[in-house]
Structures are given as C-alpha cells and as structure tokens.
Amino acid sequence: LVDFAKQLVQKAFGSGLFMFADADLKFDQPQVEVVFDRDKLRSQGVDLSQAGRDLSTLLGGDYVNRFSVQGRSYKVIPQIKRSGRLTPDQLKDIYVTGAENKLVPLSTFATLRTTTEPRELKRFQQLNAVRIQGVIPPPVSLDTALRMLEDEARRILPSGQGFTIDYAGESRQLRTEGGNFLGTFALSAILIYLVLAAQFESFRDPFIILVGSVPLALSGALLFSFLGLTTLNIYSQIGLITLVGLVSKNGILIVEFANKLQEQGSDKIRAVIEAASTRLRPILMTTAATVMGHFPLVFAHGPGAGARNSIGMMLVTGMIIGSAFTLFIVPSIYVLVARTHKAAAPVAVSRTDMDEPDFVEVPA
Structure with missing residues (x-):
C-alpha cells in the first residue's frame, strides 16, 4: 500500500497540477525487537513469561503504586535509569x-532485531488506508486534479485485490454532491418555471423570463471560471443555482409591466419598450444592491476564503452580465413569443335596463 501511494505521489508531482503532494503513511519510526531463542531459554532455566514481565517492568514505564509525601501523592514507576536505556545495545x-x-544476562539467550515501522496506522471506513493530500495552484480546478489522480490510481492499483478509492473533505463533497449538480439545477429551473406559471397564469411568460435572463447570466459567471479566476467546485455550483433565482426577477419586472400596458391598450412592441425603459431604474437598483451585498465575498481572505470567493464570484459576475443583457434579450423574446393581451372592452349599461326600486304603500 505504501509503494502504491509513493507512485501516486510521484505521478501527481510529474503532472504539474500540484504544488505539493504527500502521503500520510511513512515508515520512519525505528524499532528494536527483542528475539528470544527458546532453546537457550530452556537450557538456562529461564521462564519465557517471567522474562517478558521483567522486560515490561524495566522498560515499560507503568506505575505500580502511589506514595504520599507531605500530603502530596506520587506515582511509583519501576524503570531503568534513562542513561541505561539510551541505545539498543544497552538492552x-x-x-x-x-x-x-x-539473574541471567539478556544477551545470553536473546538477540536484537532493528526494523522501521510507521508512527501510526491510518484507517478510513474501518479499512487500512493511506491519505494523499495535495495543494493545487489557482488556475487548476479541484475536479481536474481529482480526475488525474483517479486515472493514475486505476493504472497503478491492481484489480481484484480489494483496493478502493475514497474521498474526504472538500473532495468528498465534490464527488458525492457535485455529480448531482445537473439534476439539482434542472429541478430548480423547473420549480421556478412552475411558480412563475402560476403567478402569470401562462406558460409563455415564464419561458420568456427564464430563457431571456438565465442562460446569459450563467454564461457570464462561468466565463470567469474558465479564465482561471475561480474554480468550478461545490460552492460555485451553489452560487449558480442561487443565481437562477436572483437574475429571474429582472425579467419578471419587464414582462409583468408589459402585460399590464397591453391590457391598457398598447400594442406589444410599444408596451415592451415602455416596460423596459420604465423598469430600468428598479432593475439597476436591485442589481446594484445584490452585487454590493455579495461583493465582500469576492475579496474575502482567511480560513474558508476559497468557498466564499467562489460563491461571490459567481453571483457578482452573473448578476452584472445577466442584468445587462436582460434589458435587450427579454424584450426581443417577448415580441416573438408573448401572446397579445387585449384591452378589456367597456360594458355599456342603459338606464332602461336598470331595475327600478319597488315602492310599497303603507296605509296611515
């Protein structure tokens, strides 16, 4: 297992995707074993269990009792002086x-064997494990680095011998939850569409709002990820899902006001132009408030800054680019797709059709 981990660490350095990589299992702890010769033990009349107890008492460092001096309790630890056990040969x-x-000298029936052992044995999911940790430079995404390690691990680890790959920390979140991003994103888009359909009592208006604002906002947010300013991780995916709901409000303002203008007698083109110009100030104000509210996340530093930077970068860039294009794309799609809302015709009521009140004469 250690040899496989060393090979994988070398592959990580050779790929150029890692600034640092290392495995947590290291055989760097020297250890001396006392090996008893059973034949010599029997010839000298030494009991094996008694010899083991003597060595445990002299070298173990366990306390056997306590004693009190001037009201304070102290442990009794039988052990050879430190100067007598500094080197293995002194045993x-x-x-x-x-x-x-x-008393029989230990050297007459025992030999010393020096080995190297790990300081501790790591376990993960109740299995022996080696954890490989690394640091990637900013232009490299976590998904790219993990994909490289996974490909190399499949080539190095022999199949059919029980070796598996697992994850911890942010890598585990990316692999367990990042694969569900498309499903979660589609579900959020469908939910927003159904809510808007119930609000507008139409299936066309929600389509205009989502198609006219969401794709451009997502493209603007992902552009900065492709330029290397941030990586596409679990936190940036959360920012993208949040961005869908935030950027949709701009299209809602334009479509809703354009429908009302059509009901008041304006034609479709004039209504959407007036709606875009009238709703320009509210759109800019809400966009500026959203951007300024998330702007501190972009420049956050310290522990957890990577997560906050990813969310802030997605929301800020997506809102700026999405709001800029919403003012032009939503009116264009509205003219092509939206249905015409006719003004309600006034109802004329004649005085002859009015019911006259009935009078009842009451005798005096």
Whole structure:
C-alpha cells in the first residue's frame, strides 16, 4: 500500500497540477525487537513469561503504586535509569530472573532485531488506508486534479485485490454532491418555471423570463471560471443555482409591466419598450444592491476564503452580465413569443335596463 501511494505521489508531482503532494503513511519510526531463542531459554532455566514481565517492568514505564509525601501523592514507576536505556545495545546488559531466582544476562539467550515501522496506522471506513493530500495552484480546478489522480490510481492499483478509492473533505463533497449538480439545477429551473406559471397564469411568460435572463447570466459567471479566476467546485455550483433565482426577477419586472400596458391598450412592441425603459431604474437598483451585498465575498481572505470567493464570484459576475443583457434579450423574446393581451372592452349599461326600486304603500 505504501509503494502504491509513493507512485501516486510521484505521478501527481510529474503532472504539474500540484504544488505539493504527500502521503500520510511513512515508515520512519525505528524499532528494536527483542528475539528470544527458546532453546537457550530452556537450557538456562529461564521462564519465557517471567522474562517478558521483567522486560515490561524495566522498560515499560507503568506505575505500580502511589506514595504520599507531605500530603502530596506520587506515582511509583519501576524503570531503568534513562542513561541505561539510551541505545539498543544497552538492552544486552539487562538481567532477568532465571532459575532459582538467579539473574541471567539478556544477551545470553536473546538477540536484537532493528526494523522501521510507521508512527501510526491510518484507517478510513474501518479499512487500512493511506491519505494523499495535495495543494493545487489557482488556475487548476479541484475536479481536474481529482480526475488525474483517479486515472493514475486505476493504472497503478491492481484489480481484484480489494483496493478502493475514497474521498474526504472538500473532495468528498465534490464527488458525492457535485455529480448531482445537473439534476439539482434542472429541478430548480423547473420549480421556478412552475411558480412563475402560476403567478402569470401562462406558460409563455415564464419561458420568456427564464430563457431571456438565465442562460446569459450563467454564461457570464462561468466565463470567469474558465479564465482561471475561480474554480468550478461545490460552492460555485451553489452560487449558480442561487443565481437562477436572483437574475429571474429582472425579467419578471419587464414582462409583468408589459402585460399590464397591453391590457391598457398598447400594442406589444410599444408596451415592451415602455416596460423596459420604465423598469430600468428598479432593475439597476436591485442589481446594484445584490452585487454590493455579495461583493465582500469576492475579496474575502482567511480560513474558508476559497468557498466564499467562489460563491461571490459567481453571483457578482452573473448578476452584472445577466442584468445587462436582460434589458435587450427579454424584450426581443417577448415580441416573438408573448401572446397579445387585449384591452378589456367597456360594458355599456342603459338606464332602461336598470331595475327600478319597488315602492310599497303603507296605509296611515
């Protein structure tokens, strides 16, 4: 497992997508094992369990009791002095209990074996695991870096031996939730469309609002992601979904006012031109308020700044570009798609048709 992790780290450095990469499992802890020769133990009359207990007492550092001096309690820890156990070779000078409680040198029946072990064994999902961590430069997206690691891991790890790939932290969020972005985005668009259809009592007006504002706003937000100012991660995806609802309000203002002008007798072209010019100030004011409210997220720094930068960049750039094009695209689509709203004809009521009140004579 360690060899596979080292190969993957080397591939990460060789790809040029990582500024730093490393694995958390390292065999850098020296360890000395005391190996008993059972034949020599029997020949010298040394009990194996007694020798193990003696070594545990002399080197383990466990306390066996407490004693009190001047009202304070202290632990009793039987152990060889530090100067007598600084090097592995000094272990050969230790004596253990032999036959008839005689002291026997450890070197007469034991040898020392030096090995290198990891400081700790990592586990993930109750399985032995090696975690590979890395730092990517700003132009590289997290999805690109993960895709490279996944491709290299499939080539390095042998199939059919139980090796699996899992994720933690932001990478886990991207892989578990990022794959559902298209479904979530489509569901949010459908929900907004149905709500607008119920509000306008029409299926054409919500289509005009969404088609005239949402695609351009999303394109403007994603443009800065492609230019390398931000990455397409789970936080920027949340910003894109939020952007759909924010940018739709500009089209709502124009379409709703244009319908009212048509009902008052204006034709379709004149109504939508007047609606766009009349609603220009409210659109600019709401857009400016939204942009200024999210602008601090763009320049945020410190812990968690990457998430805030991604959301702020998507909302700010999407609102600016989407609002600018909404004033031109929505009226054009409105002229082509919207139905004509006819003014309500006045109802003439003659005086002869009015019911005259009935009078009842009351005798005096």
